[in-house]
Amino acid sequence: MIATITKSQQSSSAVLNIRMNNDGGNDNKHISFEYPAYKGLYNVSNNMADLDYEKITVTTDQTDENVEVKIAGPYNEYFDVLYTNKVVRISLKDTAASTTLRSLTNIPVVLYAQVKTTTRSATTVVNLQVRDYDNDNNPTESIQFPKLINDAQYIVSKGEFSSDDMVVVTNVLDEYIECDLSNDYHYEKYFQCNYKHTRVQVTLYRTLPKDEIKKLNNIALKVTISDKNRQGVYGDAILNIELKHQSETTDKEMNTTGYIVAISILSVLMFILLAGTAGFYFYKFRKSRYDKMTEDEYMNTKVRFDKSALKRPSNRDSTIRSGSIEERRPTGFIFNSTLAELGEEEPRDSSTDPDMKERKKSVAFDENVEKLQIDSVNDDDIDKALEEDKSEEASAKVE
Missing domain, CATH: 1.20.5 (Single alpha-helices involved in coiled-coils or other helix-helix interfaces)
Structure with missing residues (x-):
């Protein structure tokens, strides 16, 4: 693929390398290059040119005599090729600098290797970057993009655009460089570019129309950096903008x-x-309130029984039957409210009824019991008494 600017000697080219799958063959012979692409330099100094490139290796089980290597592509007439010991070497047919090659920024050299008398083959590309130097061995004015394709992203629903800065290799001063954008469908009017210190920054100028781009997945902008003072000194690259569509x-x-x-x-x-x-209230305030109480205050919070109470305590269940322990006062007397359950029609006056007086007492003592003095007994007295009993029994048997 070759692109040429009309009315100018400037042009650029590239090669699309398609690898073939030859696994269907039955000759058990194979051949391939170690890498699908290699890098190199086409150096021009004092109108003389030379090459510098990476080592090119062929992987095959065939001898050198059974392998054929040749140069293909649009620039094969400028180069020679030599294949020995599974290594490919390329050289210039003419060491004088070619005007055609000097006008390029990159020279693709296509190498084609094939096993003779078979269909087994392999292809690779050597990309030679053009370096032009003046008589003082300083690079002449040139503008190049090391990365020809750059990525960016545009979120349609938010209208947000993001892109990394594009690097430019040049020896032209900033004030002599201008930046331009172009697109086949004129979407460049929605963007703008700025150049500063070997960096190109593309920003969003205005929001893209949703109706126009709803069926698009990407937009390709061509970024061109050129020298205002010298015609034909320029460099270009592609900014591929991916459109992110999100439904409502x-x-x-x-x-x-x-x-x-x-x-x-x-x-x-x-x-x-x-x-x-x-938790803070319970452990801090409620607990501290009881901690600060005196003994009398704390006892007032408990349920107490009164001897003269005729009703149940307020915290007792009124459904409990009167015969249960809970229904009795500490004296054992049944509460007055349960007398009806015992069959009495009306409560009796305890002051006039002798039976009521007697029932109020839980324990009655007889104070007429005489007090007896009980002497203490020790172990020696017990042993002495036992011996006397035994002696009496023995004398009784003798009689």
Whole structure:
């Protein structure tokens, strides 16, 4: 592929290398290059040229006599090739600098290798970058892009554009360089480019129309850097802008997801806050209130029984039957509210009824019991008494 600027000697070219799959052969012979592409230099100094390139190696099981290597492509007339010991060497037919080759920024040299009498073959490309030097061995004015294809991205739904700076190799001063954009469908009017210190920056000038680009996946902008003072001194590269399309449904789902996550986080924080507040109140304030109470204040918080109480304590269950222990006062007397359950029609006055007086007493003592003095007994007295009993029994048997 060759591109040429009309009315000028400037041109550029490239090669698309398509590797063939020859696995269907039955001759068990193979041949290939170690790499699909190699790099090199076409150096021009004092109108003389020479080559400098990477080592080119062929991988094959055939001898040198069975392998044929030749140069193909549009510039084969300027080069010679030599194949020995599975290494390919290329050289110039004429060491004088060629005007045609000097006008290029890159020279693609296509190498073709084939096993003789078979269809087995391999192809590779040697890309020679043109370096032109003046009589003082300084590079002449030139502008080159080391990277010919650069990537960028445009998000259609947001109208956002992002691109890395494009590097330019040149010895031309900044004030003499101008930057231009072009596109076959005139999308360059939506972008602008700026050059500063060997860097080209492409930015978005205005939003792209959604209706026009909704069926496009990318936009290719041609970036051209040229010297204002010298015609024919320029360099160009392609900025491939990938268009990111997102449906409205996807945007809504993304927004909804964000709200759900935010609400979930807030709910968790609210729960932690409430639990912390409750725990702080219980352990700090409620517990400290009891710690500061005196003994009398603390006892007032308990349930107490009164001897003269005729009703159940307020915290007792009224459904408990009167015969149970809980229904009795500490004296054993049954509460007055349960007398009806015992079959009495009306409560009796304890001051006039002798039976009531007696029932109020849980224990009755007889104070007329005489007090007896009980002497203490030790072990020696017990042993002495036992011996006397034994002696009496023995005397009784003798009688």
